[in-house]
Amino acid sequence: MAVARSTTTRQRLGPAIRPLTNSGRETLAALGFLGPGLIAFLAFSLGPATYSLFVGFTKWNGLSTPVWVGLQNYVELAGDPLFRTAVRNTAAFTALFVALVGITSTGLAVLLNRQAFGTSVVRFLWFLPIVTDMVSVSLVWTWIYHFRFGVLNFLLGLVGIPPQAWLGDKNLALISLVILSVWRWTGYYAIIILAGLQGVPNDLYEAAHIDGANRWQSFTRITLPLISPAIFFVIMIAMMSSFQVFEQMWVMTRGGPEDATISIAMFLYIEGFQFLNMGYASAVAWVLFLIIFALTFLNWRLRGRWVHEG
Amino acid sequence: MASNTFQPIKSIGRHHGAGSKPLVTLLLWISAILAAFPFYWMVRSSVMLEKQIMRFPPIWIPSSPTLQNFADVLTKQPFGRYILNSLLVALVVTLGQLIVASMGAYAFARLRFPGRDRIFLVYLATMIIPTQVTLIPQYVLISQFGWVDSYAALTVPFLSSALLTFLLRQFFLSIPRDLEDSARIDGAGYFRTFATIVIPLSGPPLATSALLAFMGSWTNFLWPLIVTRSRDLRTVPVGLAALQEEMSRTNYAQIMAGSVLAMLPMFILFLFLQKYIIASVATTGMKG
Numbered sequence: 001m002a003v004a005r006s007t008t009t010r011q012r013l014g015p016a017i018r019p020l021t022n023s024g025r026e027t028l029a030a031l032g033f034l035g036p037g038l039i040a041f042l043a044f045s046l047g048p049a050t051y052s053l054f055v056g057f058t059k060w061n062g063l064s065t066p067v068w069v070g071l072q073n074y075v076e077l078a079g080d081p082l083f084r085t086a087v088r089n090t091a092a093f094t095a096l097f098v099a100l101v102g103i104t105s106t107g108l109a110v111l112l113n114r115q116a117f118g119t120s121v122v123r124f125l126w127f128l129p130i131v132t133d134m135v136s137v138s139l140v141w142t143w144i145y146h147f148r149f150g151v152l153n154f155l156l157g158l159v160g161i162p163p164q165a166w167l168g169d170k171n172l173a174l175i176s177l178v179i180l181s182v183w184r185w186t187g188y189y190a191i192i193i194l195a196g197l198q199g200v201p202n203d204l205y206e207a208a209h210i211d212g213a214n215r216w217q218s219f220t221r222i223t224l225p226l227i228s229p230a231i232f233f234v235i236m237i238a239m240m241s242s243f244q245v246f247e248q249m250w251v252m253t254r255g256g257p258e259d260a261t262i263s264i265a266m267f268l269y270i271e272g273f274q275f276l277n278m279g280y281a282s283a284v285a286w287v288l289f290l291i292i293f294a295l296t297f298l299n300w301r302l303r304g305r306w307v308h309e310g
Numbered sequence: 311m312a313s314n315t316f317q318p319i320k321s322i323g324r325h326h327g328a329g330s331k332p333l334v335t336l337l338l339w340i341s342a343i344l345a346a347f348p349f350y351w352m353v354r355s356s357v358m359l360e361k362q363i364m365r366f367p368p369i370w371i372p373s374s375p376t377l378q379n380f381a382d383v384l385t386k387q388p389f390g391r392y393i394l395n396s397l398l399v400a401l402v403v404t405l406g407q408l409i410v411a412s413m414g415a416y417a418f419a420r421l422r423f424p425g426r427d428r429i430f431l432v433y434l435a436t437m438i439i440p441t442q443v444t445l446i447p448q449y450v451l452i453s454q455f456g457w458v459d460s461y462a463a464l465t466v467p468f469l470s471s472a473l474l475t476f477l478l479r480q481f482f483l484s485i486p487r488d489l490e491d492s493a494r495i496d497g498a499g500y501f502r503t504f505a506t507i508v509i510p511l512s513g514p515p516l517a518t519s520a521l522l523a524f525m526g527s528w529t530n531f532l533w534p535l536i537v538t539r540s541r542d543l544r545t546v547p548v549g550l551a552a553l554q555e556e557m558s559r560t561n562y563a564q565i566m567a568g569s570v571l572a573m574l575p576m577f578i579l580f581l582f583l584q585k586y587i588i589a590s591v592a593t594t595g596m597k598g
Contacts, residue, residue: 026422026423026500027422029499029501030421030423032501033413033416033417033421034429036413036414037411037414037469037470038429040469040470041433041470041472043451044444044448044451044467044470045470045472046436047447047451048443048444048445048448049444049447052444052445052446055446062446107341111337111341114331114334114338116331116335116338118338118339118342121342122339122341122345123588124584125345125346126341126345127584127587128345128577129345129348130591131525131576131577131587132529132572132573132576132577133528133529133531133546134529134531134547135531135546135547136352136568136569136572136573140348143351143565143566144348144351146562148366149363149364149366149562151351151368154366154367154368183345186345187345188591192591192592194592195592240438244442246532247547250531250551251551264442265442269532272445272446273536281446282446285440285442285443285446286443288440292440296438
């Protein structure tokens with residue numbers, strides 16, 4: 001249809017002005033549609049990402065001209081004890097968080113799926129932590145964890161457990177932050193797993209029941225394999241986001257005590273925005289990216305080992 | 311990653327799985343207490359005086375609730391201003407992302423142009439880059455524009471969203487092409503087809519996208535922390551963190567009052583849009 005139109009246009013305009021062909025017009029329209037987004041994308045996403053790779057090879061305070069230093073930042077990072085602590089903390093945080101939130105969110109999803117009394121209210125309550133900003137949540141938990149007046153130590157005291165310095169003890173602080181994160185994200189990941197659970201056909205359970213399987217067997221042999229893609233996805237995004245953990249540490253511990261809770265993102269913030277070592281901080285950002293990328297890649301490679309493909 | 315069904319979850323549940331029903335109900339409600347307790351403790355502490363909350367054993371239900379902490383917080387810090395800032399920024403970011411992403415998504419879904427699939431792939435690839443990577447060049451760019459400590463710094467860098475572009479593209483691909491074709495035959499241009507045919511059909515995915523954009527903006531902390539200097543430009547999370555920092559002696563009653571104020575707008579939003587917010591997670595989350 002439009003081909004005919006473009007021929008007539010060409011005839012009318014003559015050869016002097018090159019007319020737009022149909023595909024030319026479509027490209028022009030695409031430019032109009034995509035242009036604003038593409039400009040914003042280049043200016044604030046792809047451009048900065050590329051530039052930060054370059055900055056990582058320089059010494060720069062953000063104002064002067066960056067001075068090329070090659071791999072020096074990366075070499076220094078490898079030997080920086082504080083950075084190594086930050087990587088260790090972040091890895092420990094992620095491992096604990098992903099393992100725990102995987103269990104709690106699967107458990108919650110299974111409970112929610114049973115449609116017991118008050119399911120919608122419980123789902124509402126578990127979703128509240130997610131729509132609340134992390135700073136509010138962190139402040140509340142700081143208060144709950146308070147050594148002398150915190151309600152947690154009071155409740156534990158009732159069953160005879162002595163008070164703990166949840167955020168002040170270097171052996172406990174990271175775990176305390178993990179618990180808060182698990183609490184905050186359980187509802188979110190449960191919703192994702194719930195979507196997977198709802199795709200499990202009911203007759204599979206009936207067949208298993210007839211064959212004499214008990215409930216635990218149905219859960220481990222039917223439910224878990226069938227929701228494994230959902231669990232895989234949860235593990236992936238939980239890992240990616242928890243490697244970037246920042247707010248809790250910033251609000252609750254400032255990386256302390258004795259650097260026990262300093263994370264990679266916090267190290268980056270301090271180097272980049274407090275000491276203005278923008279080159280060094282950019283190198284940190286790329287190390288963080290490489291770690292996340294490697295773990296994501298590894299996850300995909302291991303996917304076939306345990307994820308049930310429907 | 312995303313499915314094309316943006317329907318809110320209607321019915322949940324089947325009668326199978328582990329555990330008997332009374333046990334399930336019990337566990338469910340124990341979990342609900344765990345979920346809700348920190349919120350209860352926050353509200354309870356916010357309506358008590360400092361010396362009352364520092365009592366051990368704690369008082370579980372305040373005998374004479376007071377709004378004193380709220381009054382103190384609102385006079386010490388321009389908390390109303392923080393909330394307005396957050397709302398303004400979140401609304402601008404949401405609207406901007408919706409317009410920019412839906413138009414971009416339409417180009418990726420429907421228009422043929424050289425390099426389309428390659429550009430789209432680059433969009434997707436940037437989604438796994440952590441925000442920390444772009445942070446420093448973004449900040450330097452913003453300061454070269456002279457935008458540090460301005461609303462522009464809080465909104466403009468968020469106008470492009472690869473995630474929303476991706477989600478909306480997937481949805482646009484699922485719309486039958488015939489509808490647009492007949493509009494095109496009737497002489498409608500690309501933009502009119504987009505605005506009068508495609509957009510009206512995309513209510514649910516646009517609502518999902520809007521909520522994702524809004525929540526993302528409201529809870530953002532690191533970026534506003536970096537680009538704001540003056541009190542008047544702080545968003546809620548930054549203002550709240552500052553409240554805690556600037557308090558010479560930590561007054562938890564007032565900090566809890568601040569936290570209540572900070573979460574109130576989102577709580578109200580969530581109360582009314584619960585179904586859509588939960589659906590937005592379920593749909594963006596699943597189905598590979």
